[in-house]
Amino acid sequence: MRFKILAAVMSILLGIVVFSAYSGSSNESTQDDKEIIQKIEINNSSFFELSKDWDGFETVTIDIDKLRKAADKGNVTIKVMGECFNIEIQEKSRLEGENAYFYTGRITGSKEGRSDLYVEGEYLGGSVEPGEPWNVTYNIVHTDERYNGKVVHIIFVQDWEKQRERLEKMGIDPLHFFLINSDSRNHLMSIEIFDFNNRSVFKESYTINPGDTISSPKINAELGQYRYEILLDNKFTFEQRVQADYAADVSSSETLYIYVNDDPEIPITFGIDVS
Structure with a gap:
């Protein structure tokens, strides 16, 4: 269950995929033109x-050093799932005091294509969305395993139409x-819910x-x-x-939590839960 605190500062977290890499002689690797991404062919899919x-x-x-050097110069070419994309970096920043870098850019030759990349040490995370006619998202996540001394990453694709x-x-x-009444008194509460067309x-x-x-009760809704x-008590509206x-x-x-507080200055607070 994920719990969102309203008005909290959002932090970026990269998930770790649990993965066991097969390192036998049947593994093969191929590199893209820039030698940034090296594909590892694993014949036994039962390992993940x-x-x-x-x-x-x-x-x-992934050769993180080459990726960073190319991105810092303004252009990085990466090959994902057999497709080669050139990313024109438009924004870049560094997390102060950390070996972490953010890169955002557009995909050359695509009106809507964009990419967001996050580099931290040996790890790369982010996404490549080339837009039409691909209509897919390529996601990049790191694992906790290594292959020939380098961190193993997974690139997985999500087809927008299939996902829909x-x-x-x-x-x-x-x-x-x-x-939830955290006050020491009884309260009268009236709740009305309006949809995106302002209908009750x-x-x-x-x-x-x-x-x-x-x-x-469960309340039927549309997207x-x-x-x-x-x-609250026929006096205060929130x-x-x-x-x-x-x-x-x-x-x-989202599930809404409405807290009645023992505080006349802040009588109502909210929490939102996404489970």
């Missing part, structure tokens, strides 16, 4: 676990909210005792943003927006 959201993948090692079809089969996750889709009033938690309007999303493994509709 595939995700059902991947529409293809390859295992590679998968999500549509899952359906939209219903909206859900909780009322839910309206209910609750009396909540000190220390109690009230769970709402989009919804606005909660909360009236608003909060949440996103209704597909019932996927890695994301779903």
Whole structure:
């Protein structure tokens, strides 16, 4: 379960894929023109676990020094899944005090194509979205394994159309909210939810005792943003927006937590949970 604190500073995290590399004599490698990415051919796929959201993948090692030098000069060419892309770097920055670099650029020859790359030490993470006519996203993640002394990375592709079809089969996750009374008094709370067309889709009033938690029913929704309007004790009005999303493994509709506080200056606070 992932919990988002409102108004918190967002940090960038790169996930580590659990992976065991086969280092026998049947492995082969091929390099791109710049020798930045070296593909590792692994004949036995039982050594790692595939995700059902991947529409293809390859295992590679990456020459981080050559990638950084090319990116610092303004252009980097990388070969992913048999496709060669030139990235014109438009923005670059370094995390102060760290050996970490961010590069953002456009894909040459594509109006909408872009790439975001994050380099930290020996690790590379990020994505390449070439736009039309490819209509895919190539994602790059590092593993905790090494091959010939270099960190093994995985490049996996997600086809936009196939991903849309998968999500549509899952359906939209219903909206859900909780009322939590941390005050020492009873309170009357009225909740009304409006959709993206400002139509009311839910309206209910609750009396909540000190220390109690009230769970709402599941509220059917369509894909989009919804606005909660909360009236406390017929005096104070508060608003909060949440996103209704597909019932996927890695994301779903946001659940709203409404806390009644023992604080006259901040009587209501919110939390949002994505499970």
